[in-house]
Amino acid sequence: MHYIEPHIHMISRTTDDYHRMAMAGCVACTEPAFWAGYDRPHPEAFADYFEHLTSFERGRAARFSIAHHCWLCINPKEAEDVAFSREVIQIVRQFIDRPGVVGIGEIGFNKNSRNELTILEEQVALAVELNQLILVHTPHMEDKLKGTRLTLDVLDAHGVSPDRAMIDHMEEHTTRLVRDRGYWVGMTIYPDTKFTPQRAVDTIETLAGDRLWINSSADWAYSDPLLLPQTRFEMQRRGHTEAMIQKVLYDNPLQFLSQSGKFKVTVT
Ligand SMILES: [Zn+2]
Numbered sequence: 001m002h003y004i005e006p007h008i009h010m011i012s013r014t015t016d017d018y019h020r021m022a023m024a025g026c027v028a029c030t031e032p033a034f035w036a037g038y039d040r041p042h043p044e045a046f047a048d049y050f051e052h053l054t055s056f057e058r059g060r061a062a063r064f065s066i067a068h069h070c071w072l073c074i075n076p077k078e079a080e081d082v083a084f085s086r087e088v089i090q091i092v093r094q095f096i097d098r099p100g101v102v103g104i105g106e107i108g109f110n111k112n113s114r115n116e117l118t119i120l121e122e123q124v125a126l127a128v129e130l131n132q133l134i135l136v137h138t139p140h141m142e143d144k145l146k147g148t149r150l151t152l153d154v155l156d157a158h159g160v161s162p163d164r165a166m167i168d169h170m171e172e173h174t175t176r177l178v179r180d181r182g183y184w185v186g187m188t189i190y191p192d193t194k195f196t197p198q199r200a201v202d203t204i205e206t207l208a209g210d211r212l213w214i215n216s217s218a219d220w221a222y223s224d225p226l227l228l229p230q231t232r233f234e235m236q237r238r239g240h241t242e243a244m245i246q247k248v249l250y251d252n253p254l255q256f257l258s259q260s261g262k263f264k265v266t267v268t
Pocket of ligand 1: 007
Protein backbone atom coordinates (compact mmCIF):
# COMPACT_ATOMS: atom_id res chain seq x y z
CA MET A 1 0.00 0.00 0.00
CA HIS A 2 1.21 3.52 -0.81
CA TYR A 3 1.76 6.09 1.90
CA ILE A 4 2.74 9.76 2.24
CA GLU A 5 5.37 10.86 4.77
CA PRO A 6 4.20 14.42 5.49
CA HIS A 7 6.93 15.57 7.91
CA ILE A 8 10.51 14.42 7.50
CA HIS A 9 13.88 16.17 7.32
CA MET A 10 15.55 14.33 4.48
CA ILE A 11 18.47 16.76 4.37
CA SER A 12 19.66 14.89 7.46
CA ARG A 13 19.01 11.41 6.06
CA THR A 14 20.84 9.20 3.62
CA THR A 15 19.94 8.17 0.09
CA ASP A 16 19.54 4.65 1.51
CA ASP A 17 16.67 6.00 3.60
CA TYR A 18 14.86 7.18 0.44
CA HIS A 19 15.38 3.70 -0.98
CA ARG A 20 14.02 1.96 2.11
CA MET A 21 11.05 4.34 2.31
CA ALA A 22 10.21 3.69 -1.35
CA MET A 23 10.43 -0.07 -0.80
CA ALA A 24 8.01 0.32 2.13
CA GLY A 25 5.49 2.17 -0.09
CA CYS A 26 6.33 5.87 0.30
CA VAL A 27 5.36 7.83 -2.82
CA ALA A 28 5.63 11.42 -1.54
CA CYS A 29 7.05 13.40 1.35
CA THR A 30 7.10 16.95 2.63
CA GLU A 31 10.08 18.47 4.39
CA PRO A 32 9.56 21.43 6.73
CA ALA A 33 12.31 23.98 7.28
CA PHE A 34 13.80 23.44 10.74
CA TRP A 35 16.75 23.92 13.06
CA ALA A 36 20.02 22.51 11.72
CA GLY A 37 21.37 21.51 15.14
CA TYR A 38 23.24 24.82 15.40
CA ASP A 39 22.18 28.44 14.91
CA ARG A 40 23.00 29.57 11.40
CA PRO A 41 25.49 32.45 11.49
CA HIS A 42 23.92 34.59 8.75
CA PRO A 43 20.41 34.98 7.29
CA GLU A 44 21.95 34.18 3.88
CA ALA A 45 22.58 30.64 5.12
CA PHE A 46 18.82 30.14 4.79
CA ALA A 47 19.02 30.94 1.08
CA ASP A 48 21.47 28.04 0.72
CA TYR A 49 19.17 25.83 2.79
CA PHE A 50 16.07 26.71 0.76
CA GLU A 51 18.03 26.18 -2.46
CA HIS A 52 18.96 22.71 -1.24
CA LEU A 53 15.37 21.85 -0.24
CA THR A 54 13.89 23.02 -3.53
CA SER A 55 16.45 21.45 -5.87
CA PHE A 56 18.83 18.78 -4.59
CA GLU A 57 16.35 16.91 -2.37
CA ARG A 58 13.73 16.82 -5.11
CA GLY A 59 16.19 15.13 -7.42
CA ARG A 60 17.46 12.71 -4.80
CA ALA A 61 13.89 11.63 -3.94
CA ALA A 62 12.85 11.37 -7.59
CA ARG A 63 15.41 8.60 -8.13
CA PHE A 64 13.14 6.45 -5.99
CA SER A 65 9.84 7.78 -7.40
CA ILE A 66 9.19 9.77 -4.22
CA ALA A 67 7.70 13.22 -4.90
CA HIS A 68 9.58 15.60 -2.59
CA HIS A 69 7.98 18.83 -1.36
CA CYS A 70 8.98 21.35 1.26
CA TRP A 71 7.82 24.11 3.60
CA LEU A 72 9.78 27.32 4.18
CA CYS A 73 10.20 29.54 7.26
CA ILE A 74 12.50 30.63 10.05
CA ASN A 75 12.08 27.92 12.68
CA PRO A 76 11.08 28.89 16.25
CA LYS A 77 14.41 27.88 17.78
CA GLU A 78 16.20 30.56 15.73
CA ALA A 79 13.37 33.10 15.96
CA GLU A 80 14.61 34.62 19.21
CA ASP A 81 16.60 37.16 17.16
CA VAL A 82 13.81 39.26 15.66
CA ALA A 83 15.95 41.30 13.24
CA PHE A 84 17.68 38.16 11.96
CA SER A 85 14.31 36.44 11.54
CA ARG A 86 12.87 39.31 9.53
CA GLU A 87 15.74 39.02 7.06
CA VAL A 88 15.01 35.31 6.69
CA ILE A 89 11.32 36.06 6.08
CA GLN A 90 12.38 38.19 3.12
CA ILE A 91 14.34 35.21 1.77
CA VAL A 92 11.26 33.00 2.22
CA ARG A 93 9.41 35.40 -0.09
CA GLN A 94 12.05 34.85 -2.78
CA PHE A 95 11.63 31.07 -2.72
CA ILE A 96 7.93 30.62 -2.04
CA ASP A 97 6.92 30.26 -5.71
CA ARG A 98 9.43 27.49 -6.43
CA PRO A 99 8.00 24.13 -7.54
CA GLY A 100 7.25 21.80 -4.65
CA VAL A 101 6.93 24.49 -1.96
CA VAL A 102 3.62 23.71 -0.24
CA GLY A 103 3.48 26.32 2.50
CA ILE A 104 4.97 28.10 5.52
CA GLY A 105 6.38 25.82 8.23
CA GLU A 106 7.27 24.54 10.62
CA ILE A 107 6.52 27.70 12.58
CA GLY A 108 5.41 27.99 16.20
CA PHE A 109 6.98 28.06 19.63
CA ASN A 110 10.10 26.56 21.16
CA LYS A 111 10.17 28.23 24.58
CA ASN A 112 6.87 30.14 24.33
CA SER A 113 8.86 33.41 24.43
CA ARG A 114 7.75 36.91 23.50
CA ASN A 115 10.16 37.14 20.55
CA GLU A 116 9.00 33.79 19.24
CA LEU A 117 5.44 35.12 19.42
CA THR A 118 6.41 38.20 17.41
CA ILE A 119 7.94 36.13 14.62
CA LEU A 120 5.10 33.60 14.68
CA GLU A 121 2.64 36.47 14.19
CA GLU A 122 4.65 37.81 11.25
CA GLN A 123 4.95 34.41 9.58
CA VAL A 124 1.24 33.67 9.99
CA ALA A 125 0.53 37.08 8.43
CA LEU A 126 2.91 36.15 5.59
CA ALA A 127 1.04 32.87 5.00
CA VAL A 128 -2.29 34.69 4.93
CA GLU A 129 -0.94 37.35 2.55
CA LEU A 130 0.51 34.72 0.19
CA ASN A 131 -2.41 32.29 0.61
CA GLN A 132 -0.14 29.51 1.90
CA LEU A 133 -0.85 26.44 4.01
CA ILE A 134 0.62 26.48 7.52
CA LEU A 135 2.51 23.74 9.36
CA VAL A 136 2.89 24.37 13.10
CA HIS A 137 5.64 23.00 15.34
CA THR A 138 4.57 22.78 19.00
CA PRO A 139 7.14 22.84 21.80
CA HIS A 140 8.66 19.63 23.08
CA MET A 141 10.48 20.71 26.22
CA GLU A 142 8.37 23.52 27.55
CA ASP A 143 4.65 23.57 28.07
CA LYS A 144 3.18 21.97 24.95
CA LEU A 145 -0.42 22.68 25.93
CA LYS A 146 0.30 26.36 26.58
CA GLY A 147 2.27 26.69 23.32
CA THR A 148 -0.52 25.02 21.41
CA ARG A 149 -3.16 27.32 22.89
CA LEU A 150 -1.06 30.43 22.15
CA THR A 151 -0.53 29.25 18.57
CA LEU A 152 -4.23 28.64 17.97
CA ASP A 153 -4.98 32.13 19.31
CA VAL A 154 -2.54 33.64 16.77
CA LEU A 155 -4.05 31.62 13.91
CA ASP A 156 -7.58 32.62 14.90
CA ALA A 157 -6.60 36.28 15.28
CA HIS A 158 -5.22 36.32 11.73
CA GLY A 159 -8.33 34.71 10.29
CA VAL A 160 -6.61 31.50 9.21
CA SER A 161 -9.09 28.87 8.06
CA PRO A 162 -8.67 25.84 10.37
CA ASP A 163 -8.80 23.64 7.25
CA ARG A 164 -5.48 25.12 6.14
CA ALA A 165 -3.32 24.69 9.27
CA MET A 166 -1.77 21.49 10.59
CA ILE A 167 -0.83 21.53 14.29
CA ASP A 168 1.96 18.99 14.57
CA HIS A 169 3.68 17.03 17.36
CA MET A 170 0.37 16.65 19.20
CA GLU A 171 0.04 14.26 22.14
CA GLU A 172 -2.92 12.85 24.03
CA HIS A 173 -3.36 15.94 26.21
CA THR A 174 -3.42 18.41 23.30
CA THR A 175 -5.39 16.70 20.53
CA ARG A 176 -8.78 17.56 22.01
CA LEU A 177 -8.04 21.29 22.13
CA VAL A 178 -6.92 21.32 18.49
CA ARG A 179 -9.84 19.19 17.36
CA ASP A 180 -12.40 21.31 19.23
CA ARG A 181 -11.12 24.45 17.51
CA GLY A 182 -11.37 22.82 14.09
CA TYR A 183 -7.70 22.46 13.15
CA TRP A 184 -5.89 19.40 11.81
CA VAL A 185 -3.99 17.19 14.26
CA GLY A 186 -0.45 16.02 13.43
CA MET A 187 1.14 13.20 15.42
CA THR A 188 4.84 12.35 15.43
CA ILE A 189 6.08 8.84 16.05
CA TYR A 190 9.57 8.51 17.47
CA PRO A 191 11.63 5.60 18.79
CA ASP A 192 11.86 7.00 22.33
CA THR A 193 10.06 10.33 22.88
CA LYS A 194 6.72 11.51 21.43
CA PHE A 195 4.33 8.77 20.25
CA THR A 196 5.09 5.08 19.89
CA PRO A 197 3.16 3.33 17.09
CA GLN A 198 0.89 1.82 19.77
CA ARG A 199 0.06 5.15 21.41
CA ALA A 200 -0.46 6.74 18.00
CA VAL A 201 -2.98 4.09 16.99
CA ASP A 202 -4.80 4.50 20.32
CA THR A 203 -5.22 8.20 19.53
CA ILE A 204 -6.15 7.56 15.89
CA GLU A 205 -8.95 5.35 17.21
CA THR A 206 -10.07 8.03 19.67
CA LEU A 207 -10.28 10.59 16.84
CA ALA A 208 -11.89 8.10 14.40
CA GLY A 209 -9.07 8.80 11.96
CA ASP A 210 -10.50 12.19 10.96
CA ARG A 211 -8.55 15.38 10.19
CA LEU A 212 -5.20 13.99 11.29
CA TRP A 213 -1.92 12.82 9.89
CA ILE A 214 0.98 10.87 11.31
CA ASN A 215 4.67 11.36 10.55
CA SER A 216 8.12 10.26 11.67
CA SER A 217 9.74 13.73 11.74
CA ALA A 218 12.96 11.81 11.15
CA ASP A 219 15.93 14.17 11.28
CA TRP A 220 19.52 14.21 12.59
CA ALA A 221 18.38 13.07 16.05
CA TYR A 222 17.57 9.50 17.14
CA SER A 223 14.60 8.86 14.84
CA ASP A 224 13.40 6.35 12.27
CA PRO A 225 12.08 7.09 8.75
CA LEU A 226 10.25 3.76 8.70
CA LEU A 227 7.96 4.38 11.65
CA LEU A 228 4.95 4.99 9.39
CA PRO A 229 5.11 1.45 7.92
CA GLN A 230 5.50 0.21 11.50
CA THR A 231 2.35 2.09 12.51
CA ARG A 232 0.55 0.66 9.49
CA PHE A 233 1.57 -2.78 10.75
CA GLU A 234 0.15 -1.97 14.19
CA MET A 235 -3.17 -0.92 12.59
CA GLN A 236 -3.26 -4.16 10.59
CA ARG A 237 -2.46 -6.16 13.72
CA ARG A 238 -5.47 -4.59 15.48
CA GLY A 239 -7.76 -5.46 12.58
CA HIS A 240 -8.33 -2.03 11.06
CA THR A 241 -9.70 -2.11 7.53
CA GLU A 242 -7.52 -1.31 4.54
CA ALA A 243 -9.78 1.70 3.90
CA MET A 244 -9.08 3.08 7.38
CA ILE A 245 -5.34 2.50 7.05
CA GLN A 246 -5.30 4.21 3.65
CA LYS A 247 -7.27 7.13 5.08
CA VAL A 248 -4.67 7.77 7.79
CA LEU A 249 -1.52 7.13 5.75
CA TYR A 250 -2.52 8.44 2.34
CA ASP A 251 -5.96 10.03 1.89
CA ASN A 252 -5.73 12.48 4.82
CA PRO A 253 -2.30 13.95 3.97
CA LEU A 254 -3.32 14.05 0.30
CA GLN A 255 -6.49 15.97 1.17
CA PHE A 256 -4.69 18.48 3.38
CA LEU A 257 -1.67 19.03 1.14
CA SER A 258 -3.66 19.23 -2.10
CA GLN A 259 -5.04 22.54 -0.86
CA SER A 260 -1.63 24.05 -1.65
CA GLY A 261 -2.18 23.52 -5.36
CA LYS A 262 1.46 22.43 -5.64
CA PHE A 263 1.36 19.01 -4.04
CA LYS A 264 1.72 16.38 -6.77
CA VAL A 265 2.02 12.66 -6.38
CA THR A 266 2.13 10.29 -9.32
CA VAL A 267 1.34 6.76 -8.27
CA THR A 268 2.13 4.13 -10.87
ZN1 LIG B 1 10.25 18.81 12.09
